[in-house]
Every structure is written in C-alpha cells, then in structure tokens.
Amino acid sequence: MYADGEEPDYRFSLANERTLLAWLxxxxxxxxxxxxxxxxxxxxAAAAQTALAAGLVVLALLCAGASWWRWARAERAIRRREPLPAAGLGLVLAVGVVLAGALVLVVVLAGAGGTA
Incomplete structure (x- = not known):
C-alpha cells in the first residue's frame, strides 16, 4: 500500500490512523x-443473555475488521489523491447497538411489569 501513489502530507495519514484507533x-x-x-x-432468560453477549462480540469483531479495511481504503485514496471512500460501518454498528439496547429495554420492562 505504501508504494502506491505519492507520500501524502503526514497530517492526513495521522488523522486516518487516529480514526482507525477510535474504531478499534x-x-x-x-x-x-x-x-x-x-x-x-x-x-x-439464559438464551437471551447469551444471544446478546454473542451479538456484542460479533459486532466487536466486525468493527475491528472493518475498521482496518476502512483505514486501508482511506490511506490508498489519500495517497492517490482520490475522493475518500464511503463507509457503511457506522450504520451497521448503530443498528446493532440499537437492537442490543432494545433487547435489554424489553427485558427490563418485562421484569418491572411482573414485580409491580
């Protein structure tokens, strides 16, 4: 990758690296x-708790892998002086976190309704 294109202003590469680290x-x-x-x-329920935990771990794996992929694509575009590629990672994580939060909320509300 580093042999492709021109050496960019280091500030752009460092900003791209900071973005990678934020996603990590x-x-x-x-x-x-x-x-x-x-x-x-x-x-x-044990099944719901296991599913929630597994879903969060899968999101973590997706986030880590996709963040490197995003960094590499952005670095390549910076070196080639091309437009930065679009990233859909934020949408995937937002949907996953909303689903996880909704599951917890449903469980909490169901538990509160049963003890009242």
Whole structure:
C-alpha cells in the first residue's frame, strides 16, 4: 500500500490512523460489553443473555475488521489523491447497538411489569 501513489502530507495519514484507533476502541468497548453481559446476571432468560453477549462480540469483531479495511481504503485514496471512500460501518454498528439496547429495554420492562 505504501508504494502506491505519492507520500501524502503526514497530517492526513495521522488523522486516518487516529480514526482507525477510535474504531478499534469502539470494538474493544463492544467486546468488553459482550464479556460483561455474559458474566453478569441480568435476570433475563439464559438464551437471551447469551444471544446478546454473542451479538456484542460479533459486532466487536466486525468493527475491528472493518475498521482496518476502512483505514486501508482511506490511506490508498489519500495517497492517490482520490475522493475518500464511503463507509457503511457506522450504520451497521448503530443498528446493532440499537437492537442490543432494545433487547435489554424489553427485558427490563418485562421484569418491572411482573414485580409491580
């Protein structure tokens, strides 16, 4: 990749690297959330809790892999002085986090309704 195109202004490459690191921090947070959901008793069905934990871990893996792919595509475009490629990673993560949050909310509301 580094042999392709021209050497860009280092600020662009460093900004691209910071973006990669931000996505990797997000992946790490999702992974930690998946481990926490699997470890902590959330007073929900075991299958739902396992599915939620697995979903968060899958999102973490997708985020980590896609973040490197996004970094490489952006770095290539910067070196070639081309427009930056569009990224759909944010939409995938947003939908995944909304679904995980909705599942937790449904479980919490169902549990609160049963104890009242």
């Amino acid at each position: 921090r997000t992946a790490l947070a999702l992974l930690a959330a998946g481990v926490a959901v699997d470890t902590i008793d959330l007073s929900m």
